[in-house]
Amino acid sequence: MHPGPADIREFRDAGHVRPPWLIDLIQSEINGGKCDRSQFSAIDRNTEATTLRISGLGQRDLEHLVTTYGGRFTAIEFWKCPRLEDLTPLEDLPDLRMVSFFWNQRATHLWNLARTPHLRALRLDNFLRLHRLDDLPAGQALDHVCLDDSIWPKSTFETLEPLADLTGLRSLTLKPKRIDDNRIQPLGALTALEELNISTNLFTTEQFAWLRSRLPATVGSRALNPLRHLKEPWDPAGKSGDVLLVGKRKPCLNSETDAARIRRHVQKFHRMVAAFQEDRSLEPS
Structure with a gap:
């Protein structure tokens, strides 16, 4: 089987390049469409693929996908699957290395990331009802986390405190509308960071100066x-x-x-x- 993407950038670019290790089931509808399980025949035809991009999944579709095919994939992008509410089926995919979500309107929690111990990269883009990051510390293999609002600037998080436990993070993107407790201090614990992509108006100048004093000078970031x-x-x-x-x-x-x-x-x-x-x-x- 093909090894799949080497990193998150190759994973994200795969939809344009269409490498042999990818199965792309993204639908053309602007809202992501609605999953038709007949599409899954493409998975049966490409037995070497280890990466999946898919849109329009409902809850039962996710459960069917995991039960029938899930063990084959180490990287999955859920593109415009706004109706997914319960993500715990992903706990049955222990070999997952990368997961990306773009636009979800229902999920308020992630899953037990300790059950996906090889997960290195997690992208949550326009994940509108997730306000607590408490599930993240269980993902101790994570070296790339992206919490973005690239289309609708609506996401808010209660606190960044859970991020402080991800001391192996090398790349963090953080672009919500607001952090409720207005504390930047948890990010000061991320001394392994190489790249910090954060909104330059999320915190005050003084707060960014404090963070600059705590992180290595080698960290690449406009906000520092x-x-x-x-x-x-x-x-x-x-x-x-x-x-x-x-x-x-x-x-x-x-x-x-x-x-x-x-x-x-x-x-x-x-x-x-x-x-x-x-x-x-x-x-x-």
């Missing part, structure tokens, strides 16, 4: 710098802005006319980082 230079200028109210200050409610400014203000922001950011590094008992307000 005082500003972003925009490739395409933004033009709010007739003012062309090409520099976005990092932090909640921070503006987009013009690098020429607002140079002094930008410089003060950068200097303040670096002073805060230095203060947090000098006194590690300090926390952002």
Whole structure:
């Protein structure tokens, strides 16, 4: 059998490349369509595939898929399966390495991730009713987690505290609308991170400065710098802005006319980082 995708990027690109290890059952309907089990004959025909992309699954379809074919797949993308409510059937797939969901309207919990001990990558995109991340710490093999809102910015999480237990994470994407307890501190425990893709307005500038002081300097992240230079200028109210200050409610400014203000922001950011590094008992307000 084919080994399947080497990493999450290859997994996500598979729908365009159509490698031999992939079975693609994504339907053309904009809402993902509705699963017709006759589609599963494609699984019977390709006995070498180890990766599945599928849309329109209902609850009974998921249970049938897992019972009949599940043991064959190490990576599954559930694309527009908004009616799935109970994800515990995935506990019967111990060889799963990667799981991706795009658009779910019903599930409020994940599954016991300890039952999928080889799970390395988990992507939850527009997972609208999941507000607690308590299930994640059981996924101790996870090195890639993506909690995204790429279409509808509606997701909210009570706290990021469960993420602090995923100390092996190398890549984290975090783009919800809001974190209810407004604490960034749990992310400071993720010292194995190589990449942090987080909304630059999710927390204050002070909070991002604190996180910068706690994570390795090698972590790649736009949010751990005082500003972003925009490739395409933004033009709010007739003012062309090409520099976005990092932090909640921070503006987009013009690098020429607002140079002094930008410089003060950068200097303040670096002073805060230095203060947090000098006194590690300090926390952002």
